Amino acid sequence: GNSVTQMEGPVTLSEEAFLTINCTYTATGYPSLFWYVQYPGEGLQLLLKATKADDKGSNKGFEATYRKETTSFHLEKGSVQVSDSAVYFCALSATGTYKYIFGTGTRLKVLA
Amino acid sequence: EAGVTQFPSHSVIEKGQTVTLRCDPISGHDNLYWYRRVMGKEIKFLLHFVKESKQDESGMPNNRFLAERTGGTYSTLKVQPAELEDSGVYFCASSQRDVGGSTIYFGEGSWLTVV
Numbered sequence: 001g002n003s004v005t006q007m008e009g010p011v012t013l014s015e016e017a018f019l020t021i022n023c024t025y026t027a028t029g030y031p032s033l034f035w036y037v038q039y040p041g042e043g044l045q046l047l048l049k050a051t052k053a054d055d056k057g058s059n060k061g062f063e064a065t066y067r068k069e070t071t072s073f074h075l076e077k078g079s080v081q082v083s084d085s086a087v088y089f090c091a092l093s094a095t096g097t098y099k100y101i102f103g104t105g106t107r108l109k110v111l112a
Numbered sequence: 113e114a115g116v117t118q119f120p121s122h123s124v125i126e127k128g129q130t131v132t133l134r135c136d137p138i139s140g141h142d143n144l145y146w147y148r149r150v151m152g153k154e155i156k157f158l159l160h161f162v163k164e165s166k167q168d169e170s171g172m173p174n175n176r177f178l179a180e181r182t183g184g185t186y187s188t189l190k191v192q193p194a195e196l197e198d199s200g201v202y203f204c205a206s207s208q209r210d211v212g213g214s215t216i217y218f219g220e221g222s223w224l225t226v227v
Contacts, residue, residue, distance in 0.1 A: 004154075036218070042220055043116075043118075043203070043218050043219050043220030043221050044155075044203060044205075044218035044221070046215055046217075049215065089155060091155075098143065098145070098160055098167075098168075098207070098216075099157045099160070099168070099171075100147070100155075100157065100216065101157075102147075102154045102155040102156070104152070104153060104154045105149075105154070105155075
């Protein structure tokens, strides 16, 4: 079946460090891929998405590229800020379906 | 435009009691979804409404959970009787389209603690 695997957290970084959160998936067909973020005390917010292979989603300095050959959608940011501290969820939506399959989430803590 | 709103934001109940969670989707969104995240685990799909009809409730854990969507507007999710393992965050989401790749918009979640 379809699944999403994210790197275990928590991830602790100093401000301005480079961030990578790994995400790999298993799915038939051509799923759409998403990163959602949950800031403390808030709900899930769409951070970025990509709907086909080689697409790059980007938002707020975050980027992720849909790599079909490696079935990956790693999240990156060149310079993190304290305000980026949150839980990040990788998700997929399989072709022709409405269900989102989420990873377990990765907690990021950025220290000043 | 208002987003997806959920009520209550936090609830603490005793095992065996009943809790009802409410979700108001974004206006005009026919599709409404419930998801749940149990502590430390992944967010899991519970069910999907299109207007007032249940399209898929394959993710509902057992018959202690009952979801309704009266008139195709707001939705309620009732847990009766609640058990300790029901503790978690219940997210509601809505979308205009129900095909893969469509963005769905989540609410802030209802945090349920069963003691």
